[in-house]
Amino acid sequence: MSSESTSLATRAIKRSFHGVKSAYQSLSTRINATLAMAKIELKTGRGVSIPMSRRLWLWRRGFTSRFDGLFDVTEENYDQYLSDYQEFRSYDINEPWKDEMDNKLTAHLLMLPFEEHLPTLFGVLEGGEVRRHPAYEGESETPALDDAETIEHFERYDARTYVDTLLEEEEAVVLKPLLGSGGLGVYVVRADDTSNGYSINGSTYTEERFDSLLDDLEMYMVTEFSEQSAFLDELFPGSANTIRVVTMWDYEADEPFIAWAHLRVGTEESAPLDNLSQGGIQAGIDIDTGEMRYAAKIGDKSPPIGVDWYDEHPTTGARLAGRTVPNWEAVADGITEMAEAYPQFPYVGWDVLLTDDGFEILELNSSPGMINTQIESKVLDEPRVRRFYEHHDVL
Structure with missing residues (x-):
């Protein structure tokens, strides 16, 4: 066999190997997503009282039963929501850098070029x-x-x-x-x-x-321990109240963009943390103006499943909905600059703490969690967001 024939055969074998490997990885992702859905269903399904026929309808479209307790999903609009199945499939978007992002030490070291925005x-x-x-x-x-x-x-x-x-x-x-x-x-x-x-x-x-x-x-x-700004202290002083900013990569423009942002405000239930899963409040932020459009407690991890809406903080009485995050433009510009510096991280949830001097990044999240963001708007309505997920074979 000539050297040229050998080279062609080698390339064909490599292509076949990569094809099989890609198919295996895709199958593995689909299986893992289905298993993750089953785990969520077992944990939260009893918190939603709906007929079995409705549960099956939701499942066939990638949703667990909890969606019925959170959103108004219909035959006409279900494809505008990011489903449970699709979110679980998105968990591998940042491979092969996912582990580095999720390890808080390596993420901190990778972010050292922006040390002025990191806690010591x-x-x-x-x-x-x-x-x-x-x-x-x-x-x-x-x-x-x-x-x-x-x-x-x-x-x-x-x-x-x-x-x-x-x-x-x-x-x-x-x-x-x-x-x-x-x-x-x-x-x-x-x-x-x-x-x-x-x-x-x-x-x-x-x-x-x-x-x-x-x-x-x-x-x-x-x-x-980073001191939060006076604005955040006014909302609730018993926790560090952070902003989750989600960035995605626009492959057509070859630049990052902010897809979503919300402020998490702690409560007596969640203190000293602000996490939604611990009972914190989510206040959705208009990414163009910095205005908080709504505030809500979202029960999606365990029964009871549902949404409780707030105009004011239940403990401090501080106004939430309708207020504007101070210096939002500077924060948004800073996060976008950071996202541009790390194109290997196309999908990031940045946990941002406002300080009186600016802002700090407390951690990065490779799986930002987009389900909760849909209580007020459907994420797949935004063309760039839809294109991003399509690019990564999530939809």
Whole structure:
């Protein structure tokens, strides 16, 4: 066989291999999406009282039963909604960078070109010890630990001693898992002068109890506690109230765009977090003007399934719907600039905290969660959003 024939045969084999691999990955994605739907149905289906015929109608179109408790889905408009099945299929859009985005440490390091918009990373916590970040530098954010001999011989520090030193300078520090979402496992730690112990997520901890907690934490990062703006404090001071900004890539224009944004406001139920799954409120933001168009609590993860609408915050009485997010244009421009710098991340949910000096990025999300955004508008009505999902074979 000639070298040319061998080369042609090799290319044909490679094409066949890539075709089989692509088909397998597509089948795997479809199976995983169906299994994820089944899990959601088992968890939330009992929270919606509808006939079996309606459940089957929804399922054939990619929706779980919870959609009937959240949206007015009909034969005429169902294809304007992003369905459960389609959302689950979107989870692989950021491959092969998905794992880097979802790991909070690697995401922080990748974002260092925009360090002015990041909370300070103090170190990584594992099994009662903190490795200071960056371990190789001669100066740290904690002057009390900058003894030259200590730095020369040790890279790790006792976790509680390290946190105590930080709390001499900081109002609070944050311990958050490198992996995970929904605010689970996040601890906001403050010194409690009254008890000579600690206040952690509002609960009092003794030194012994805190030591036990620190010993159990693996793959955690220790970061600065970022002070939110006076505007956010007015809405609800008991949590860090963040804006979820979703960016997508416009492949025709070869540039990112903001597809959606909403402000999450904590409640007594969710504090000290603002997460919707913990009982926080979602306020949809007009991406052109920054106005909050509505505010609602959305029950979509467990019964009861449904939407409760608010004009004002239930605890503080602060007006929500109709107010405008301060400096929204600067925030939107800043997020778009960041998204443009990372084209390998075509689909990002940016968690943004407004501060009195600007804004900070608290974390990135490779699966932004678009189902909730549809309580007031259908995401597939926006042509660029539809084209984006079509490009990634989600629809």
